[in-house]
Amino acid sequence: MVISTFLQDPMVHLASAGGLALLLGSAGLHKFRDGQGFARVLQGYGAVFGGHLMGRTQSLLRVLVPSLELLAAASVLMSVWLPLAALPAVLLLALYAGVLALGARRGAAIEDCGCHWGGRPQAPSRGLVWRNLVLLLPALNLMLPAQGRPLVWFDAITLVGAVFSGLAFYLLANLLIANRTSLQELSEP
Template sequence: MVIDLLGEPVWLTAISVGMALLLGAAGWHKLRDRHGFTAVLQSYDVLAQGLVRPVALLLPWLEIVTAGGLLAFRQPFVVWPAAALLLTYALAMALSLLQGRRIADCGCQAGARRQVVSWPLVWRNLILMLLTLNLLLPPSGRTLVFYDWLVIGCVVLSGSAFYVLANTLIANQNSARELSL
């Protein structure tokens, strides 16, 4: 029964819209502060020095194009890059944490609001990746009606509020930990 709900067009559309908003906003933040994002990317120390600048220029556009593709197509050729981006971010954070590197800004919002890299951020990205992979499931044959679009709007709004709340709790947890040192 739960598996049937995962293929519900309302759920799939809400995930697609929510992930498009998330990736689009992330790309936009990185474009607005290219120098800041380049510095953040450099602090991860996972790329060769000569690749940091090109990746910092390419990554925001990849996020924005992927966001547009999630809205327009929601096909595997768009879902896989979106999931790969989230997995790459999670792996870069995890690698930095395992190497004992303390990174003051995860780069998620590129200077708009600094957030220390932490394990909860790694888990957040992995959960978002799993949600994105849900878009690979075939939708049920049901067509969306007017009320479905209202529900989609409410789900996206609720999901956005939950995302902001979770990020705030993660940031506050890290701030509290720093204050107790």
């Protein structure tokens, strides 16, 4: 029961909500700012999934996906008070994991997964699927109510440290996944 008490601590909820809001919000803004790059990503997924993401569907997804990411970012912040508000983030992260899994299974026809902030493109892989499944865990935890313990001044310091640590782990995971993909490309004849 100690782990369930820890998971329902308001600081765990605040850190999870802050980290997921930062991740989803920045991803949505990045897609809006680089609309042409996101259109190329959608073309790659469209080619692998039978060409169904062309024309109007692609134009719709180009606006809909980043809008949903921004909505999910706002919803996880509200989940601290209203746990069911985390549902859009849960559904979006699960959908992304599924799409990445299908893309990775169908091969390297997709050059870029569309799930990074610049740098070099990264093809869908099992590592990215696992990364999204791990991100799904704190989003699912946000759907449970937090305990009502009072927050103290030291919780603010803890919150900043937890969010920055989570960001560092996320960036490190992306770097390791990208390096593994690069090593595999180098080892292929």
